[in-house]
Structures are given as structure tokens and as C-alpha cells.
Amino acid sequence: MTVRQLGSGDRALLRQLMDVFGDAFEDRVTYGEVPPTDAYLEKLLARDSFIALVALHGGAVVGGITAYDLPKPEQERSEIYLYDLAVAESHRRQGIATALIAALQRIAAKRGAWVVFVQADH
Structure with missing residues (x-):
């Protein structure tokens, strides 16, 4: 298993991550019913404020994170x-x-971020 940060050109991996999220959260409607265009995903992946990480096993996405760098x-x-x-x-x-x-956490430290936080819901 390897962890990789996504960037420009990684639309297919981001789409695979949305499939993992849809299954894990039991919400295939939100994460897959109306997929965004390639242009939208490219624009998102190019943003410094958007962080997407995937865990790859045999070339397939088996997990991941989406996160945002928020200026305070x-x-x-x-x-x-x-x-x-x-x-x-x-x-x-x-x-x-x-x-x-x-x-x-390594990405956050490299960027000089103050903290990494998560909002937890039931």
C-alpha cells in the first residue's frame, strides 16, 4: 500500500476515491450520481487549498482523505x-x-499550518 497526494491529471484517481467514499458513507447518490466534469476536477486538483490523498493497493484506490487549507x-x-x-x-x-x-500531518507541517482538525458527526 502506498499513499499519494493527488495533483493535476489525477482525475481518475479522484473519481475512484469518490466511489470509496460513496460506499463507505453509504451515500452513492452524493458521491456519484451527478459526477463533476473533468474540467471541474482539474480546477479543484490545481488549487493549493485542496488536498486529496489516496491509499493505493495494486493500483486501485482503497482509501483516502480530502482536506482543505483554511487561512485564518x-x-x-x-x-x-x-x-x-x-x-x-x-x-x-x-x-x-x-x-x-x-x-x-506531514503536509500540514510542511505548509506551516497551525493545526489539523476534523469535525465529527454521528
Whole structure:
């Protein structure tokens, strides 16, 4: 298993990640019913504020994270907001989520972000 940060040209991997999210969150409608255009995904992947990480096993996406680098108004710093994190059911309990979070933490540190946070819902 390898962890990779997505960038320009990685639309297919981002689409695979949306399939993993749709299955994991039991929400195929939100994550796949009306897929965005290639142009939209390219624009998103080119943004410095958007962070997408995938865990690859045999070339297939088996997990991933989407996160956002948010500039803060109260001080000159940013925070990383971990928005979505999921691992395919068949690959859980193998340390993949831990590896993804560690990779996001390294990115945050490299960017000088103040904190990585996640909003948890039931």
C-alpha cells in the first residue's frame, strides 16, 4: 500500500476515491450520481487549498482523505480541515487510515499550518 497526494491529471484517481467514499458513507447518490466534469476536477486538483490523498493497493484506490487549507483571520496562520476520510471495507484494520492521517500531518507541517482538525458527526 502506498499513499499519494493527488495533483493535476489525477482525475481518475479522484473519481475512484469518490466511489470509496460513496460506499463507505453509504451515500452513492452524493458521491456519484451527478459526477463533476473533468474540467471541474482539474480546477479543484490545481488549487493549493485542496488536498486529496489516496491509499493505493495494486493500483486501485482503497482509501483516502480530502482536506482543505483554511487561512485564518485572527492570526497569520492556516488550519487544515480534514473533511472526508474513508477506507474500503475490505482494507480496514490494516493501518491505512493512520498512514493517511500521518501523510496529511506531514503536509500540514510542511505548509506551516497551525493545526489539523476534523469535525465529527454521528
